[in-house]
Amino acid sequence: MTAGLWQNWVLPGIWITVQLLVYSAVLAGFVAFAVGMARTHRSRFVRFLAGFYTEIFRGTSALILMFWLFFVLPPLLGWQLVPMWAAVLALGLSYGAYGAEIVRGALNSVAPAQREAGVALSFSPWQRMRLILLPQAVPEMIPPFCNLLVELLKGTALVSLLGVGDVSFAAYLVRLATQESAQIYTISLVIYFVLAFVITRSMRALEKKTKRNIGVAVSGGGAK
Secondary structure, eight states, X not given: OOXXXXXXXXXXXXXXXXXXXXXXXXXXXXXXXXXXXXXXXXXXXXXXXXXXXXXXXXXXXXXXXXHIIIIIHHHHHSOOOOHHHHHHHHHHHHHHHHHHHHHHHHHHTSOHHHHHHHHHTTOOHHHHXXXXXXXXXXXXXXXXXXXXXXXXXXXXXXXGGGTOOSHHHHHHHHXXXXXXXXXXXXXXXHHHHHHHHHXXXXXXXXXXXXXXXXXXXXXXXXXX
């Protein structure tokens, strides 16, 4: 591969993939915590709304949602989303629904005695969530969140179908220019592997830190 192709297509593609990953992960994280905590709310109506959201977005294709946001929504609202933001919305909303189940499960795994202690101390529901439940639940969320983040990284490849110049789209363009399919797609596989490896190691370090903060011993295994 020539230096020009690498500089003009592959490196910008990596940068766009990283941007997509970060923006989508931020949105997915916000959705996951908001909806996941709502699924443990005392109000049945709030739990129903959160559950409805989760089922809708877990049961639809992120790719079709991406197409819907880009091709169907503009005529309805009268304005056009750029492909990048249509992709971020679709990925963030879809993966956030999966993340909400991780949050809900981790919160429900906290011992009932911990909740009762918060009630005995006259903590408000938000104080119990912030001071008791989340500090214990977050370390348990990190391994499944790591898996979800790696899946989100791979899901960013879908944006190439909208013409967004990520790693996959850059690989396609370079293949057209060079006819070097084996080399190009091998390099693409390596790029995704390196990014996933960085995510996994970073999440593992975060898991250790959060467990140390609450005095929990960290085993030799890691987020997989």
